[in-house]
Amino acid sequence: MTHHTKMPGAAVRVQGLRRVYGDRAVLDGLDLDIAPGEIIALLGPSGCGKTTLLKILAGLEQPSDGEVWMGDTCVATAGHSVPPEQRGLGMVFQDYALWPHLSVQGNVGFPLRMRGVSRQEAARRVDEVLALVGLQGLGARAPSSLSGGQQQRVALARAIVARPQLVLFDEPLSNLDRDLRDSLCAEMGSLLRELGCTAVYVTHDHEEACALADRVAVVMDGRFHQLDAPQALWSAPRTRQVAQFLKLGTLLDAQWQGSHWQVAGAQWRCLVPPVAGSTAAQGQLLLPHGALALGTAQQDDHLPVQGRVLSQHYRCGQFDTWIDADWGQPVRVHSSERLPAGARVPLSLDMQRLHWFAAVD
Numbered sequence: 051m052t053h054h055t056k057m058p059g060a061a062v063r064v065q066g067l068r069r070v071y072g073d074r075a076v077l078d079g080l081d082l083d084i085a086p087g088e089i090i091a092l093l094g095p096s097g098c099g100k101t102t103l104l105k106i107l108a109g110l111e112q113p114s115d116g117e118v119w120m121g122d123t124c125v126a127t128a129g130h131s132v133p134p135e136q137r138g139l140g141m142v143f144q145d146y147a148l149w150p151h152l153s154v155q156g157n158v159g160f161p162l163r164m165r166g167v168s169r170q171e172a173a174r175r176v177d178e179v180l181a182l183v184g185l186q187g188l189g190a191r192a193p194s195s196l197s198g199g200q201q202q203r204v205a206l207a208r209a210i211v212a213r214p215q216l217v218l219f220d221e222p223l224s225n226l227d228r229d230l231r232d233s234l235c236a237e238m239g240s241l242l243r244e245l246g247c248t249a250v251y252v253t254h255d256h257e258e259a260c261a262l263a264d265r266v267a268v269v270m271d272g273r274f275h276q277l278d279a280p281q282a283l284w285s286a287p288r289t290r291q292v293a294q295f296l297k298l299g300t301l302l303d304a305q306w307q308g309s310h311w312q313v314a315g316a317q318w319r320c321l322v323p324p325v326a327g328s329t330a331a332q333g334q335l336l337l338p339h340g341a342l343a344l345g346t347a348q349q350d351d352h353l354p355v356q357g358r359v360l361s362q363h364y365r366c367g368q369f370d371t372w373i374d375a376d377w378g379q380p381v382r383v384h385s386s387e388r389l390p391a392g393a394r395v396p397l398s399l400d401m402q403r404l405h406w407f408a409a410v411d
């Protein structure tokens with residue numbers, strides 16, 4: 051691992067970061083450069099280490115190995131850690147963490163008071179930021195008199211009022227209902243971009259991560275399985291775990307037979323070439339949603355794929371149709387017409403959209 055590398059251009063640089071509890075590496079060698087103004091989402095299942103990474107960025111935990119840089123300051127190594135209040139951070143937590151004995155104004159103005167900003171200037175900036183988050187006129191209220199969504203706006207206002215160099219979010223929307231989450235997520239994204247904030251946003255909700263972030267880090271077992279723009283996660287998942295976590299489609303066990311893939315249990319062959327450099331003969335094929343459709347548009351060199359209708363339900367203008375296509379796992383296709391359960395139907399498969407993951411990836 052390299053030590054004390056200067057970081058021209060990056061707002062935050064994480065290098066070779068490890069965090070060990072007992073004999074278990076919860077973070078296992080992470081590297082991450084965050085550009086100024088970039089929003090990064092840390093996305094992953096419960097226990098994957100995303101909160102631990104956020105805490106290390108915040109200064110609430112220390113690395114076991116590796117470094118964290120903010121601007122041109124090294125803020126954390128195994129041996130030293132700059133305290134949270136000296137890192138120039140804003141933070142937004144799941145449970146809002148507002149001070150109940152302070153008014154909305156008092157909460158939002160707190161970071162300015164800590165920085166010695168004059169009372170008059172602080173009042174002006176608090177009014178300005180409350181207007182930005184859509185809470186103008188509510189400054190005198192107690193946080194407890196506000197709805198959950200409003201309280202989270204107060205927390206957001208408090209996090210950005212002092213124009214921090216980095217804003218950290220720990221599942222900020224998970225206590226809110228779906229509609230409010232969607233709208234607040236979109237608003238937060240616009241606001242952070244408007245203000246040019248650099249942000250790291252922890253969530254286990256992939257819709258939220260992809261709606262908000264410039265790049266999403268899919269964290270699993272303490273490693274980044276993929277660090278990419280949201281659209282790249284969908285078009286080119288790097289591991290089958292990413293595909294599984296994002297629910298991109300159906301994974302089928304398959305074997306490379308020298309000239310084609312043979313899917314276990316299926317009557318058809320797939321001619322997607324093996325991944326360059328891969329010598330594995332065993333692995334899994336991902337059939338992304340939408341790669342399979344009702345219809346017979348088979349290419350010459352494939353055996354026709356057929357399936358049996360298992361069930362259907364009507365949703366958003368079409369029938370979600372579950373099909374048993376002989377390979378052991380049902381797949382979902384869309385249909386414009388109602389089909390009887392048990393009917394055999396031809397399926398077309400867009401071979402270009404399949405992905406192959408070698409058994410050991």
Ligand SMILES: Nc1ncnc2c1ncn2[C@@H]1O[C@H](COP(=O)(O)OP(=O)(O)OP(=O)(O)O)[C@@H](O)[C@H]1O
Pocket residue numbers: 071076094095096097098099100101102103254
């Ligand atoms: N102080 C600690 N001592 C021992 N183990 C810990 C400690 N903090 C976290 N862990 C373990 O490290 C792993 C990662 O925890 P972390 O909170 O970072 O996960 P997470 O991805 O944020 O999960 P969640 O979404 O449930 O919050 C977990 O298995 C957790 O039990």
